[in-house]
Amino acid sequence: MRRGPSEALLRGRRRAPARLWVAVAALVAGTIWLCSSSSLGLSRGTSYYRVQICNAVVAARIMNATLVLPELDANSFWRDESGFVGIYDVPHFMKTLKYDVRIVLSIPEVTTNGKTKKLKAHQIRPPRDAPVTWYTTTALENMKKYGAIYLTPFSHRLAEDIDDSELQRLRCRVNYHALRFKPHIMKTSSEIVNKLRSEGHFMSIHLRFEMDMLAFAGCFDIFTPKEQKILMKYRQENFAYKKLVPRERRIIGKCPLTPEEVGLILRAMGFDNTTRIFLASGELFGGKRFMKPFKAMFPRLENHSTVGPGKLEENTRGLAGSAVDYMVCLLSDIFMPTYDGPSNFANNLMGHRLYYGFRTTVTPNRKALAPIFIDRVEGRTAGFEERVRQVMFNSHFGGPHKCIHPESFYTNSWPECFCQVNAKSLADRCPPENINDVLESQFQSVEDMEELKAANQTDSASQTEETMI
Numbered sequence: 001m002r003r004g005p006s007e008a009l010l011r012g013r014r015r016a017p018a019r020l021w022v023a024v025a026a027l028v029a030g031t032i033w034l035c036s037s038s039s040l041g042l043s044r045g046t047s048y049y050r051v052q053i054c055n056a057v058v059a060a061r062i063m064n065a066t067l068v069l070p071e072l073d074a075n076s077f078w079r080d081e082s083g084f085v086g087i088y089d090v091p092h093f094m095k096t097l098k099y100d101v102r103i104v105l106s107i108p109e110v111t112t113n114g115k116t117k118k119l120k121a122h123q124i125r126p127p128r129d130a131p132v133t134w135y136t137t138t139a140l141e142n143m144k145k146y147g148a149i150y151l152t153p154f155s156h157r158l159a160e161d162i163d164d165s166e167l168q169r170l171r172c173r174v175n176y177h178a179l180r181f182k183p184h185i186m187k188t189s190s191e192i193v194n195k196l197r198s199e200g201h202f203m204s205i206h207l208r209f210e211m212d213m214l215a216f217a218g219c220f221d222i223f224t225p226k227e228q229k230i231l232m233k234y235r236q237e238n239f240a241y242k243k244l245v246p247r248e249r250r251i252i253g254k255c256p257l258t259p260e261e262v263g264l265i266l267r268a269m270g271f272d273n274t275t276r277i278f279l280a281s282g283e284l285f286g287g288k289r290f291m292k293p294f295k296a297m298f299p300r301l302e303n304h305s306t307v308g309p310g311k312l313e314e315n316t317r318g319l320a321g322s323a324v325d326y327m328v329c330l331l332s333d334i335f336m337p338t339y340d341g342p343s344n345f346a347n348n349l350m351g352h353r354l355y356y357g358f359r360t361t362v363t364p365n366r367k368a369l370a371p372i373f374i375d376r377v378e379g380r381t382a383g384f385e386e387r388v389r390q391v392m393f394n395s396h397f398g399g400p401h402k403c404i405h406p407e408s409f410y411t412n413s414w415p416e417c418f419c420q421v422n423a424k425s426l427a428d429r430c431p432p433e434n435i436n437d438v439l440e441s442q443f444q445s446v447e448d449m450e451e452l453k454a455a456n457q458t459d460s461a462s463q464t465e466e467t468m469i
């Protein structure tokens with residue numbers, strides 16, 4: 001299957017690789033199975049999962065269904081030890097969402113006439129950005145009819161705008177609380193952050209200057225004929241045909257910033273050569289030639305291989321490295337994505353940093369910067385830095401701002417996911433610090449009661465399931 005970066009998926013040009021299983025195990029609890037794989041060309045794999053996992057949990061909640069943790073696609077690039085279970089802390093995930101959705105590790109087995117078999121699911125294709133009503137009608141009817149449904153593809157299959165603040169808040173709970181990387185990834189990340197911070201503040205940059213993104217963007221004009229051939233080939237093999245004129249792409253701000261442009265922006269903003277920068281990136285395309293001018297401007301450059309323990313990539317084929325990059329960018333003093341288009345890694349980080357106290361994020365407006373860079377290349381350099389500054393200081397730097405379409409909820413969850421100290425409505429009030437303990441004791445007494453009741457009944461849960469299916 002041909003695969004490409006997220007923008008292709010966003011536009012629905014390609015079949016999305018993610019899948020979601022939904023099955024009914026009992027009247028009160030259906031089952032959702034998320035089966036996901038990541039795309040070959042997409043180096044930022046971990047964040048690719050996040051949005052889909054959030055949507056899957058919300059879908060399960062809407063349908064009162066049980067979520068089955070991702071079963072990895074056997075043909076997936078991220079095989080075996082990677083994927084959800086290899087990257088995320090599963091016990092933490094289940095515990096955090098304990099009071100939101102029921103989560104099980106594998107699709108339930110059913111016993112009929114003494115024979116045990118796995119639930120068989122009916123496959124349905126959810127409409128793009130399906131509304132909540134699709135889940136409460138079509139999906140639910142099918143779930144009841146067939147006992148189990150299998151939703152595929154599952155990329156952007158639940159509307160971002162849901163007019164139910166509880167469900168929106170659940171998205172944040174999944175994304176910013178339940179989805180925690182495994183302990184070894186957290187440990188490596190904090191080691192790197194501590195090391196960097198021991199020398200003062202540091203900035204992280206997500207440098208999206210990789211082959212897949214460049215091929216997708218169609219900005220070939222800055223490359224050698226040989227490099228252009230490689231990009232063209234990648235484009236043909238992975239994306240739908242579209243006539244692209246590189247100069248036009250550049251003028252409308254569709255080209256990822258080059259490392260040199262990133263350096264020039266930072267210089268114009270007043271960062272000098274003592275600035276410490278952590279670079280999060282896959283393999284940069286075009287070799288050292290593009291990095292050289294950037295390194296000359298900012299020599300104190302690090303990445304997870306240069307500061308980390310160096311064994312990250314061994315078993316996880318880049319996923320663990322991407323997860324560590326994510327954490328270091330999350331915790332850095334300043335974060336700068338160089339491609340603010342549909343890059344899940346950068347978008348999710350922007351949303352995450354906003355959620356954790358409006359951490360400073362520098363988002364270059366590539367469309368506004370494009371004519372300034374074109375002028376520079378063509379020799380019109382007068383007032384260059386001042387013009388760049390004017391664009392750059394005309395942004396919010398990750399401060400609170402209302403989310404306006406096409407900005408994504410996953411990029412900006414303000415104000416939905418922010419509590420208020422003196423709110424009138426109880427739902428908007430800030431929870432106590434020990435909210436999990438409070439919930440724990442509250443629900444424990446309910447659970448104790450239910451257990452007692454269940455113990456009182458002669459029917460066992462499995463017998464109920466049999467009659468249902």
Ligand SMILES: *[C@@H]1O[C@H](CO)[C@@H](O)[C@H](O)[C@H]1NC(C)=O
Nearest residue numbers: 061062063064135136137140
């Ligand atoms: C899910 O359960 C809640 C509370 O029990 C109920 O109000 C709601 O209608 C149920 N939703 C569906 C889709 O069955």
Ligand SMILES: *[C@@H]1O[C@H](CO)[C@@H](O)[C@H](O)[C@H]1NC(C)=O
Nearest residue numbers: 272273274296297298299300
């Ligand atoms: C940084 O810039 C200053 C001049 O502004 C120069 O003297 C110094 O050598 C530079 N340091 C490095 C490491 O390039």
Ligand SMILES: *[C@@H]1O[C@H](CO)[C@@H](O)[C@H](O)[C@H]1NC(C)=O
Nearest residue numbers: 281282283302303304305306
């Ligand atoms: C990290 O930087 C070093 C030195 O610049 C480079 O050789 C290496 O490929 C980089 N690693 C990653 C994962 O970007």
Ligand SMILES: *[C@@H]1O[C@H](CO)[C@@H](O)[C@H](O)[C@H]1NC(C)=O
Nearest residue numbers: 449451452453454455456457
């Ligand atoms: C269990 O059953 C007994 C007798 O049927 C009843 O008295 C008791 O209240 C029940 N307990 C619960 C928790 O439902």
